[in-house]
Amino acid sequence: MADRFHILIADDHPLVRGALKQALLSELEDVTLYEAGSLSEAIEQIEGHSGDIDLVLLDLHMPGMNGFTGLFTLRASYPDIPVSIVSASQELPVVRRSIEYGASAFVPKSAPVDQIGTAIRTVLNGEMWMPDWARDAMENGPVDDDSTNLAQKIGQLTPQQLRVLNMLTEGKLNKQIAYELDVTEATVKAHVSAILRKLSVHSRTQAVIMARELRLQEPAIES
Structure with a gap:
């Protein structure tokens, strides 16, 4: 992995952004964090730090997202930047669609700090992460054609x-x-x-x- 990571936290709730910042700072060394409160602000941050952003932590329900359209937009516009969904939703269809629509991880906002750290490190290593219960359900459940x-x-x-x-x-x-x-x-x-x-x-x-x-x-x- 790189010496220093640049991570964008995109969520419209300042308290959530603050909690995620604390989690990342406690779990990762040499990390630079940026913040955005809407999809348009996230795009501005990515454009303003061209080539530097290693990962986007994305809330599905912030302004400008329009459901999964925002995820598709980021993945189409910046295919080299992985996106991890961090959401209060924990419904299996939301997890499944997030992954199918291009997210590299799905992290519940209620996850313990060490689990959030594990998820982020996994994605930064080029792998995919989701909670064990979601992975088991997706592997053993019916396919949503x-x-x-x-x-x-x-x-x-x-x-x-x-x-x-x-x-x-x-x-x-x-x-x-x-x-x-x-x-x-x-x-x-x-x-x-x-x-x-x-x-x-x-x-x-x-x-x-x-x-x-x-x-x-x-x-x-x-x-």
């Missing part, structure tokens, strides 16, 4: 196409999308056509319905 197929289709989209799809789910028109992305309407139409083709659907409505499968319910109790 629908989720796997969705992951494969969404995974084909470029970062810009993911942004366009996200805006489509918000009901925005081509003109609005073009303005926000600072591109022409013709470019937006080209992106929409590519999205429909990659998702194997025939209309914007069908694409939006598929994208909404990426949304999540808020956890009942958020740390």
Whole structure:
């Protein structure tokens, strides 16, 4: 492993960020930590420390995430940076989808400090980590073919196409999308056509319905 690690903690709760910082500082030597409270702030931090970020700890429920869309966006935009989901949710479908959608780890926020340290070291070593109960359930339980197929289709989209799809789910028109992305309407139409083709659907409505499968319910109790 490298001499010094640069880790980004992306969570909209300052207390959670503080707890994770303390856990990482106590478990890892020579670590530099950055913070973000939204997906856009996380992207700004990654861009501002180009090439330095070794790992992102990502909350699924912070602003801008729109469910798993944020995870797909980070993985598509920065494929060389591993992402570990740190979440208050502990439902098996959420764990399964996190891993299928590109996360290198799923760490419950309620995990003991030493377990968080083990998870982070495992990912920094290039391996995958999840709680034993989740690994056992995924290895011995039924395969979710629908989720796997969705992951494969969404995974084909470029970062810009993911942004366009996200805006489509918000009901925005081509003109609005073009303005926000600072591109022409013709470019937006080209992106929409590519999205429909990659998702194997025939209309914007069908694409939006598929994208909404990426949304999540808020956890009942958020740390």
